Amino acid sequence: MAALRLLLTPGEPAGIGPDLVVELAQQAHAAELVAVADGGLLQRRADILGLKLKLVTIDPTARPAPLPAGSLGVIEIPLRRPERLGVLDVANAPYVLETLERATGLCLAGEAQAMVTAPVQKSVINEAGIPFSGHTEFLAERTGSKLPVMMLTAGQLRVALATTHLPLRAVPDAITSTLLRQVIRIIDHDLREHFGIDRPRLLVCGLNPHAGESGHLGREEIDVIIPTLQALRAEGLRIEGPLPADTVFTPRVLERGDAVLALYHDQGLTALKYAGFGQAVNVTLGLPIVRTSVDHGTALDLAGSGRAESGSLRAALDLAMELALDKSQRDSRI
Missing domain, CATH: 3.40.718.10 (Isopropylmalate Dehydrogenase)
Structure with a gap:
């Protein structure tokens, strides 16, 4: 069976999401892990944390291929303004939603088999004048799920x-x-x-x-x-x-x-x-795509500190991989 492509959205750039994504990349995985994000943001966070990171630009139309430990695929979505650790910026609210839009579109197109989302800050998105009640509702609207x-x-x-x-x-x-x-x-x-x-x-x-x-x-x-x-x-x-x-x-x-x-x-x-x-x-049920996420918030005070726990994102990745593999096997039998 062909390898799977799993997309990671790092969420709020001022929070711990980028930290967690960079930490996941320190290990090799059976699937190709691809961050839909600003590559510079991820590299800066890796440097702050003292972690090695090699970013590999991914063509989503190409066949997925797992990457070695320390490497992470990236589909570039530029920040609107450079991030500041722990400091929310309404200018970057559209960036956060663009990463979700892009990841959702790739999953719907069959160019990725699952998306795993790090936490977003609902308040700053709403303060930017964009109605947003959460990932679940956003993804339902974008996938046409009732x-x-x-x-x-x-x-x-x-x-x-x-x-x-x-x-x-x-x-x-x-x-x-x-x-x-x-x-x-x-x-x-x-x-x-x-x-x-x-x-x-x-x-x-x-x-x-x-x-x-x-x-x-x-x-x-x-x-x-x-x-x-x-x-x-x-x-x-x-x-x-x-x-x-x-x-x-x-x-x-x-x-x-x-x-x-x-x-x-x-x-x-x-x-x-x-x-x-x-x-x-x-995990969001009732969608035509596989989507999992963490159980916690953006933890702005921990961004870049090295103290953020990655257990929930690792578990979300493992479950997404399991569900995507099951879905791929079912689809191949149809």
């Missing part, structure tokens, strides 16, 4: 989200039967297709404390969640819930499922990040 689903993994723990970057007061109105049906079907499909689970078991959290306690603590479970889950079970999906979110993450309950569906951001990700922060991976 409903992306954010799922984080930490070892065998998988937590997907029904809603992502919403204010808490907006969540109950967003939890509709239509949304739950769509999200659960995507999770079920992608666990089968991408993770090799023949009959996925999904644990679904309730929205309210104690999953509503028979309506005494809220009626969303009775009015929306329970009827929807019953209908999906009647279709053959293996679903348990709604379950109280304060007990679903206990070992005995987790043994009963292959993934957990949390209904809002902090309900699921607090537990996930406690279990595996620094080693967890964000």
Whole structure:
């Protein structure tokens, strides 16, 4: 089988993303690693960190070829203004989005098999006058995907989200039967297709404390969640819930499922990040391309310090490689 090309976007240039990308390049990998970035930025960061780095300009139409340790492919996207460690600059917000645009386009064109994203700083992109709520929503729009689903993994723990970057007061109105049906079907499909689970078991959290306690603590479970889950079970999906979110993450309950569906951001990700922060991976379900990411932010105060931990980006790269290889093998059989 031909080698795979995996794209890395270093994210916010003033943060630790470039550090992490440069560190990954210190080892040889089975796939061709290519940074979609400003090559000068990566070289300067390598120099600051005292790491050797040889940048190799990549023609995306050529066949991928793994590079030796210390080398990194690059598809050049120029910074708008030279970076300053730890200092955000609205002038570089378009650069960050251009790296994502380019990587997404290459994956859609089949010239790369996956993209792995380092953290971006949403605030500076919005301050630049560009509406941006996150990678997940951005990639969904660029790939024409109706409903992306954010799922984080930490070892065998998988937590997907029904809603992502919403204010808490907006969540109950967003939890509709239509949304739950769509999200659960995507999770079920992608666990089968991408993770090799023949009959996925999904644990679904309730929205309210104690999953509503028979309506005494809220009626969303009775009015929306329970009827929807019953209908999906009647279709053959293996679903348990709604379950109280304060007990679903206990070992005995987790043994009963292959993934957990949390209904809002902090309900699921607090537990996930406690279990595996620094080693967890964000994977976007429901896209036509493979995309994984880190579980942390830009850590502006650590940029260029040599203290940034690369574990999450390494795990994201490993998962992207695994998913891309599986997808490539499936496509070759079609």
